[in-house]
Amino acid sequence: MAAKRQITDKEFIEGLKNSDEVLLSALYKKYFSVVLKYVLNNNGTEQEAQDIYQETIIVLYNNARKPGFELSCAIQTYIYSVARRLWLKQLNKHSHVFKLTDSSDEDGTLTDVSTEAEEHEEKEKQLLKMTESLEGLGEPCKTLIEDFYIRRLNMEAISEKFGYTNADNAKNQKYKCLQRLKRLFFNEEGK
Amino acid sequence: MRNTDLFDDYLMGNLNAEEKKQLENRLQGDAELKAEFGRHKKFVETLQYNVAKNTLKSKLKDIHTAEFGANNIKHINSHKSFFERYIKPTGFAASVAVIAVVLTITSLSMGGYLLKKQNSEVEELSKRVEYVENKQDGFMQGVKAAIVKNKKKILAPANTTGSGFAINSKGYFVTCLHIVRGSDSIFIGNKSFDYASARIVYTDTKLDIAILKLDSSALMSLNWNELPYAFKASESDLAEKAFTLGYPSQDIVYGEGTISSSTRMGDTAMYQISIPVNEGNSGGPLIDEQGNVIGVINSKKTNAEGTGFAAKSSYLAEILKGIEDEDLRKELTLNKRNSIKGLKRSEQVKRITPFVFNVYVYK
Numbered sequence: 030m031a032a033k034r035q036i037t038d039k040e041f042i043e044g045l046k047n048s049d050e051v052l053l054s055a056l057y058k059k060y061f062s063v064v065l066k067y068v069l070n071n072n073g074t075e076q077e078a079q080d081i082y083q084e085t086i087i088v089l090y091n092n093a094r095k096p097g098f099e100l101s102c103a104i105q106t107y108i109y110s111v112a113r114r115l116w117l118k119q120l121n122k123h124s125h126v127f128k129l130t131d132s133s134d135e136d137g138t139l140t141d142v143s144t145e146a147e148e149h150e151e152k153e154k155q156l157l158k159m160t161e162s163l164e165g166l167g168e169p170c171k172t173l174i175e176d177f178y179i180r181r182l183n184m185e186a187i188s189e190k191f192g193y194t195n196a197d198n199a200k201n202q203k204y205k206c207l208q209r210l211k212r213l214f215f216n217e218e219g220k
Numbered sequence: 221m222r223n224t225d226l227f228d229d230y231l232m233g234n235l236n237a238e239e240k241k242q243l244e245n246r247l248q249g250d251a252e253l254k255a256e257f258g259r260h261k262k263f264v265e266t267l268q269y270n271v272a273k274n275t276l277k278s279k280l281k282d283i284h285t286a287e288f289g290a291n292n293i294k295h296i297n298s299h300k301s302f303f304e305r306y307i308k309p310t311g312f313a314a315s316v317a318v319i320a321v322v323l324t325i326t327s328l329s330m331g332g333y334l335l336k337k338q339n340s341e342v343e344e345l346s347k348r349v350e351y352v353e354n355k356q357d358g359f360m361q362g363v364k365a366a367i368v369k370n371k372k373k374i375l376a377p378a379n380t381t382g383s384g385f386a387i388n389s390k391g392y393f394v395t396c397l398h399i400v401r402g403s404d405s406i407f408i409g410n411k412s413f414d415y416a417s418a419r420i421v422y423t424d425t426k427l428d429i430a431i432l433k434l435d436s437s438a439l440m441s442l443n444w445n446e447l448p449y450a451f452k453a454s455e456s457d458l459a460e461k462a463f464t465l466g467y468p469s470q471d472i473v474y475g476e477g478t479i480s481s482s483t484r485m486g487d488t489a490m491y492q493i494s495i496p497v498n499e500g501n502s503g504g505p506l507i508d509e510q511g512n513v514i515g516v517i518n519s520k521k522t523n524a525e526g527t528g529f530a531a532k533s534s535y536l537a538e539i540l541k542g543i544e545d546e547d548l549r550k551e552l553t554l555n556k557r558n559s560i561k562g563l564k565r566s567e568q569v570k571r572i573t574p575f576v577f578n579v580y581v582y583k
Binding site for chain 1: 222224225228232234263264266267268269270271273276277279280281283284286287288404405417419435
């Protein structure tokens with residue numbers, strides 16, 4: 030009978046570094062129950078657990094990809110700590126007052142993740158603003174901006190796609206669109 | 221040239237080495253310009269991260285659906301409604317006890333234990349691959365080998381293997397649920413392409429059917445355009461001739477015979493066939509003389525060599541039509557055009573073979 034080989038924490042981290050989808054999937058599958066149990070135990074729903082868990086995996090993913098990242102504890106501890114922190118934040122947002130119940134045994138081991146969590150919260154604020162700004166930007170600016178910065182099309186391709194007379198013209202359009210996006214983004218910030 | 225455009229050229233890698241150096245020098249000597257550059261860079265990164273994060277999040281949602289089910293995996297879905305019905309309304313304290321039970325049930329059923337009720341007269345045909353004393357084998361090696369780029373990929377021995385075949389040109393294929401149940405990862409392969417990873421999108425316990433989707437990047441390189449065979453929506457008659465293709469061994473194996481009963485010992489969703497099938501044949505197509513798929517091989521009669529069973533395509537068509545999630549239902553259509561009708565058998569087989577493959581399951 031073949032024994033099922035466990036994937037080590039180190040292999041998981043390597044997998045995240047390399048955007049390995051198979052390992053990402055295996056990682057996701059492995060620890061969901063830990064977070065599900067915690068969130069359900071603390072007045073959340075399965076849907077909320079799923080959302081918190083996905084945010085947690087994204088925090089881990091982003092950190093694992095930072096140069097020189099090293100995990101100082103077990104992945105499970107890290108995931109549990111981040112999820113717990115994010116869930117606490119979410120509960121506070123809705124000004125619920127609860128006594129949080131930690132999971133028993135090794136499930137509930139904690140590590141300090143305040144830096145990661147704060148960074149994530151700050152990023153989330155920025156992202157929300159960016160999403161709103163992009164929505165407010167309208168077409169064709171939104172697509173043009175995404176074509177250039179995300180899909181990395183060159184000016185010739187953009188010019189052809191949007192029917193501008195030449196690449197310089199396209200560049201001007203991109204400049205105008207970007208300026209508008211920046212205005213939207215930073216004005217929102219002033220509110 | 222506007223600073224923004226110059227910064228963008230720099231950030232998007234459109235400057236040559238000399239221009240790059242020039243800008244870097246300017247930034248060193250000009251604190252104001254450097255600050256402006258810093259702000260622009262941060263803004264662009266936020267813009268890019270916004271999209272990257274949304275992409276990752278939707279990928280995670282896909283993984284969640286594939287692993288734990290959403291609306292489309294029936295046997296897990298039943299637990300979901302259990303959550304919804306019992307846990308939400310109950311009080312905090314009561315839910316703790318219930319959750320412990322639910323988690324146990326969920327993990328058991330995902331391990332396949334609850335589903336394993338099996339007719340003892342029928343033997344499932346997934347091939348359990350035994351390998352000896354080699355801890356390097358298994359999942360990780362399979363994965364590592366499979367992601368080696370630009371090289372002929374070699375997979376490690378899988379825990380279970382079976383057969384599978386395409387149902388449409390959108391990258392979906394069918395195999396048996398008992399083959400892929402409890403899997404960590406799934407790969408498919410045959411002579412016409414390298415290995416590709418796949419994930420479960422739909423399962424049906426009664427028919428012992430799993431529908432999987434190929435990794436999208438793999439699909440593009442595969443070029444699954446026109447499928448040669450159609451799926452028959454009606455039932456075939458007793459004594460009709462049929463043949464099957466599958467992977468009981470490393471190479472594809474052909475077998476032929478007739479439909480010998482329209483039920484599997486009373487189960488009307490299955491044909492009994494007089495075609496010898498072996499471990500590994502599970503998930504392969506049962507095809508009639510015109511080149512229509514009429515069933516999916518799933519088991520054989522124990523103690524009776526030469527008798528196999530296949531889930532009927534008419535039942536498969538019915539369950540796929542009944543999928544509640546509209547998006548998924550539209551994706552999981554069965555191919556309707558048959559381009560091999562009237563061809564001689566060897567030619568039919570030649571055309572079908574690229575769409576039938578070995579399924580490697582790592583647990």
